[in-house]
Amino acid sequence: MPAELRWSRPRHRRRGRSRRRTSVAALCCYKPGEKSRLIHRPRTHLLLKGARKSFSWQDYRDLLVRAHIQLGGPIVVLWDNLNTHLAAGLKRYEAEHDWLTTVRLPAYAPDLNPVEAVWSLVRRATANTAFATPDDLDRTLRRELRRIQLRPRLINGCLTATGLTLIPPTPP
Numbered sequence: 001m002p003a004e005l006r007w008s009r010p011r012h013r014r015r016g017r018s019r020r021r022t023s024v025a026a027l028c029c030y031k032p033g034e035k036s037r038l039i040h041r042p043r044t045h046l047l048l049k050g051a052r053k054s055f056s057w058q059d060y061r062d063l064l065v066r067a068h069i070q071l072g073g074p075i076v077v078l079w080d081n082l083n084t085h086l087a088a089g090l091k092r093y094e095a096e097h098d099w100l101t102t103v104r105l106p107a108y109a110p111d112l113n114p115v116e117a118v119w120s121l122v123r124r125a126t127a128n129t130a131f132a133t134p135d136d137l138d139r140t141l142r143r144e145l146r147r148i149q150l151r152p153r154l155i156n157g158c159l160t161a162t163g164l165t166l167i168p169p170t171p172p
Helices: 057-071 088-096 114-126 134-149 152-162
Strands: 020-029 037-046 075-079 100-104
Touching: 020 057, 020 114, 020 134, 020 152, 037 057, 037 134, 037 152, 057 075, 057 088, 088 100, 114 134, 114 152, 134 152
Parallel strands: 075 100
Antiparallel strands: 020 037
């Protein structure tokens, strides 16, 4: 049999595991009479021994401060029961700042959290995708979150999906 007709096993290039993890925190912001907004903060963590693999309570505090600056007013936050949201440092920070009001969702109620619908939209856009590098994943996440940011109707839909409504404050 000629050598050029000989069967050979296909070769697939496999990459090693990445030493990075990407986390994203987001706030869906609603105010009656104004466009809805999405404020998010992605963060890359290096998977080193003893290194943190997720957001700390200080990261969530910084996100709230950034939202307060961008929105220019008081904030009411619906927290799920993520252990970092329940951290003593974050609770202390909430108590010290009168512009920040927090409401805790029931123990397991992702259907009441508008941000869960945002993650559903992002997952839909990234489903069945093999990313060549962690940077490709980061780029795609940022692009999808930006796409949602530019479409307030999608953010409104995330609130509608929860069944919750906004009650405008009554003037004194």
